[in-house]
Amino acid sequence: MNKKNKSLSKNQKLVLDFIQGNKKPVKAYSILSNVQKKGINAPPQVYRALDKLIEMGKIHKIESQNSFVACSTSDCETPHAIAFSICNNCDEVSEINDSKLFKYLLDFRDSNGVKFAGYNLEFFGICKSCEQIQKV
Amino acid sequence: MNKKNKSLSKNQKLVLDFIQGNKKPVKAYSILSNVQKKGINAPPQVYRALDKLIEMGKIHKIESQNSFVACSTSDCETPHAIAFSICNNCDEVSEINDSKLFKYLLDFRDSNGVKFAGYNLEFFGICKSCEQIQKV
DNA sequence: AGCATAGTGTTATATTATAACATAAAATAT
DNA sequence: ATATTTTATGTTATAATATAACACTATGCT
Ligand SMILES: [Zn+2]
Ligand SMILES: [Zn+2]
Ligand SMILES: [Zn+2]
Ligand SMILES: [Zn+2]
Numbered sequence: 588m589n590k591k592n593k594s595l596s597k598n599q600k601l602v603l604d605f606i607q608g609n610k611k612p613v614k615a616y617s618i619l620s621n622v623q624k625k626g627i628n629a630p631p632q633v634y635r636a637l638d639k640l641i642e643m644g645k646i647h648k649i650e651s652q653n654s655f656v657a658c659s660t661s662d663c664e665t666p667h668a669i670a671f672s673i674c675n676n677c678d679e680v681s682e683i684n685d686s687k688l689f690k691y692l693l694d695f696r697d698s699n700g701v702k703f704a705g706y707n708l709e710f711f712g713i714c715k716s717c718e719q720i721q722k723v
Numbered sequence: 724m725n726k727k728n729k730s731l732s733k734n735q736k737l738v739l740d741f742i743q744g745n746k747k748p749v750k751a752y753s754i755l756s757n758v759q760k761k762g763i764n765a766p767p768q769v770y771r772a773l774d775k776l777i778e779m780g781k782i783h784k785i786e787s788q789n790s791f792v793a794c795s796t797s798d799c800e801t802p803h804a805i806a807f808s809i810c811n812n813c814d815e816v817s818e819i820n821d822s823k824l825f826k827y828l829l830d831f832r833d834s835n836g837v838k839f840a841g842y843n844l845e846f847f848g849i850c851k852s853c854e855q856i857q858k859v
Numbered sequence: 860a861g862c863a864t865a866g867t868g869t870t871a872t873a874t875t876a877t878a879a880c881a882t883a884a885a886a887t888a889t
Numbered sequence: 890a891t892a893t894t895t896t897a898t899g900t901t902a903t904a905a906t907a908t909a910a911c912a913c914t915a916t917g918c919t
Contacts, residue, residue, distance in 0.1 A: 596866055596915095615906065629869065634907065639866090650786035651843060653875095653906065667847060672833050675840070683833055691827060695846070697808050697819055703848035704811070707787060710831070711803060712839035732884095732897055751875065765900065770876065775897090789875065789906095 601625050602636040603657070606646055612654035612680050641666060649673070649680055651709050660684055667705030668693060674714035683710070737761050738772040739793070742782055748790035748816050777802060785809070785816055787845050796820055803841030804829060810850035819846070 595603060601622045606613055619633045627633060637655055640646045644666035646655050651673065659682040663669060670683040670692075696702050713721070731739060737758045742749055755769045763769060773791060776782045780802035782791050787809065795818040799805060806819040806828075832838050849857070 598867075627868095630907070631869085631909090632867070635866080650845075672837065672839065681833075685834070688831065692844075692846075695824065697817075697846070698821070699851050701808065701848060701851055701854075703808065703846040705848075706844060706846045708828075708842060708844045709786075710828075710833070710839040710842045712837060712841070715835050715837055718837075734898075763899095766876070767878090767900085768898070771897075 596636075596639075598627055598632050599636045599639055601627060602633060603640055603645055606640075606655055607657045609657075611678060612649050612652060612656040614654050618655070647671075647682070649709065650707060652678070652680075654680075656680055656682070658682065665693075665705060667707070669706075670708040670710070672710045672712065672714070674717055675711055676713050676717040679714050679716075681714075683708075732772075732775075734763055734768050735772045735775055737763060738769060739776055739781055742776075742791055743793045745793075747814060748785050748788060748792040750790050754791070783807075783818070785845065786843060788814070788816075790816075792816055792818070794818065801825075801829075801841060803843070805842075806844040806846070808846045808848065808850070810853055811847055812849050812853040815850050815852075817850075819844075 602618055605618050605621050615630070615633055615637065618637075619627065619630060622633070637646070637648075641648060641655075644658055644663035646657050647663070647666065647669050648655055649671060656671075658666075668689060670685070670688060671680050672683055673680050692706050692708065694702070738754055741754055741757050751766070751769055751773065754773075755763065755766060758769070773782070773784075777784060777791075780794055780799035782793050783799070783802065783805050784791055785807060792807075794802075804825060806821070806824060807816050808819055809816050828842050828844065830838070
């Protein structure tokens with residue numbers, strides 16, 4: 588069976604549900620405190636679920652924020668080749684889905700000619716709605 | 724005076740010296756323990772110096788590793804538009820200096836037409852020397 | 860049934876980073 | 890040259906993020 592279709596364990600479901608219920612990325616300990624009523628008690632249970640969900644491409648980690656966000660393209664084909672835009676004003680994060688960009692980066696070779704297996708790209712700027720507000 | 728040429732404070736010099744003395748990225752608490760004989764006592768002193776050095780473009784933070792590395796192009800013009808290659812085998816990190824890539828990314832616009840002020844890009848793969856070793 | 864793999868629950872602890880406050884040094888302006 | 894502002898320092902305590910280690914349970918496979 589395809590890794591993508593593997594069914595989720597109880598803790599994995601709980602954690603994924605919470606992450607998917609949030610528009611913005613969430614922190615591990617925020618996840619923990621929100622799933623405690625549902626039977627998850629301690630950090631390792633959350634971090635284990637996070638690790639697996641990342642492997643499956645269901646969620647991504649925003650490295651610059653130590654936070655976690657649901658994959659917006661259902662399950663990323665390549666969980667280690669991802670790009671985000673991050674608003675410096677409101678911390679909103681959105682996943683960039685641009686095949687031209689993906690191809691450019693996956694084809695990129697460094698000065699030694701090394702081609703990479705994956706990448707993590709985080710763009711920073713002001714999101715459209717924050718821009719609007721500032722103009723007013 | 725240009726921000727780039729601002730002279731460094733005592734703690735900033737100590738921290739920068741240590742980072743520049745290492746080929747691989749170093750962790751904040753490793754910096755701390757190595758500069759303690761030289762008069763820095765506590766984490767905030769290290770983190771403050773790190774913050775300033777990042778602002779100045781003298782060092783960069785490797786977000787996926789919570790580690791810090793000296794800028795390899797002396798002082799980055801744009802400390803918030805940086806790219807690295809990271810070896811999944813030996814954790815070696817090297818700064819990518821590719822003007823075509825930089826231009827591509829700084830000119831990139833998302834699906835809303837938003838152009839970004841900066842980015843952080845981390846490529847993952849196997850470095851050339853690790854590749855060699857595996858072949859033998 | 861027997862075995863291997865993956866998931867759980869738990870305690871303790873390691874690692875990374877910041878808050879808060881008092882003081883000192885430096886740069887800038889009058 | 891001195892008052893003012895800005896930047897840096899030193900210190901203690903604590904917050905926030907993440908993992909080690911170990912005992913146990915559930916699931917899937919042969
Ligand atoms: Zn995705
Ligand atoms: Zn915004
Ligand atoms: Zn640089
Ligand atoms: Zn390597």
